[in-house]
Amino acid sequence: MASSIWPKSSKARVDRSLSAHSVMGLVISAALFIVCLSGTVAVFEDELGWWEKPVAGAVETVSPQLAQTTAESVIAQQPGTSHLYLYMPRQNWPRFVVGGDDGLETADTNGELTGEYETPWNDFLIHLHYYLSLPTSFGMIVVAILGVMLVAMVISGFLAHPRVFRDAFRFRRKGQARLVQADLHNRLSVWTSPFTLAVALTGAMIGLFTVVALVLAQTSFDGDPRALSQSIFGDEPAADETPAELANVGAALTTLREMAPEADPFMVIVHDPETAGQHVSIYGEHHDRLTYGEMYEFDADGNYTGHAGFADGELGQQIAMxxxxxxFGDFGGLAMKLAYGVFGISLCMTIAAGLNIYFLKRAEAGREMPRLSAAWASLIWGAPALLAVTLVLGVLGIGSGMLTAVYWLGTLGLAGVALVWADAIVTGRRMRLLLGVGLAVAVVVHLALYAGYYGNPYVWLTSAGLAALSAAFLGMSLKRVHGRRVSSLVSAE
Known part of the structure; x- marks a missing residue:
């Protein structure tokens, strides 16, 4: 027999690793599932945001002259704003969105403002993923800790399974329910471990930045958080509020095109517009780099004054950016987003199967927990079902605050109903039915409200995708169940 490339492990170490893995899974599974689910959906936030409010047509390019005209329109509408924003069209996002302190609006190919850019469901989704709907600073730390624990679970999972590589392609789909779930959990976790580690580590880095920044400011920057921020994001000139003409955004864009044609501008910020201290920051995307973008600085006349070094500066700065x-898989176009979507679903299935194994083990030992397993089923299928329900409400114009209340009260309500049903299979089937119906209603309501905008391929393709998902979940919910002990939490059974 060929020897495994995984180092030999003592039974004691395996048992300790498995115990740590199980304890962490039991502690964080519910919150971690919601974070991973919302993050998987949030990969498509651009597409879903446009679908949610498709009142503006596509804008493929914006010339420097058009950018200047639009900036002047924003200032005329929002005088006194401290910052002016122009979000330029980019790959897979042919939109022109502009605004200031009082909000954002869409603009057309002539630079005319066409309406408010409000996407309450998208806002609710992002807040759910970033903060678990908690207050921002606290919520981000909580989510970051979940990311750290997910990394620990991946590592402890490998340590707890010394035959992990030998069994990498062993996948039993029939037989004892616990073994089926164990194979699903182990195989998916191994195959997607690079993705899981990358997402968990970057999520933890993003979430813990506030805490790390406070520590670094104290230890390396004499307690000055501003000095730390300047070392990462660049220094900002001192404010001079003397009135002046609006900065020449068009000249800055022209200068950038001449000096760095490889940088594709996607965001323009005018700091302190119409003051003597105003300056222009342009974020340019470098398609051959993973950094969010390089920030180029210009004075009010459009003269280049320097760049932040996000693409060619210190290694730590490049990593941070x-x-x-x-x-979020925001590179490589739509194909990468679809890949992230598949990996995200796999991660959700891995989490679901992990706790399934726990409940099935207890059932085999004669200590079944039907009410808690049903509550778990209500979360696994009820969480996406409630995303569909809130999507319907968002399309109807309900604000993000109310959507948050509906989601969390609905989560508690569905869990309470599941405790009464005390049957994971029945609960899973009914929640899938709710999910399928919710998606179907969302598509129908959207079509009724925005039928005139379905000439936009981004709109009808998104509706088609949601309709396909609805049909799939409705089919799963109507499928006859064979074998009451086969878990329905992550499969159609």
């Missing part, structure tokens, strides 16, 4: 795109 690469975490966002690596975490």
């Amino acid at each position: 690469s975490t966002y795109r690596l975490h």
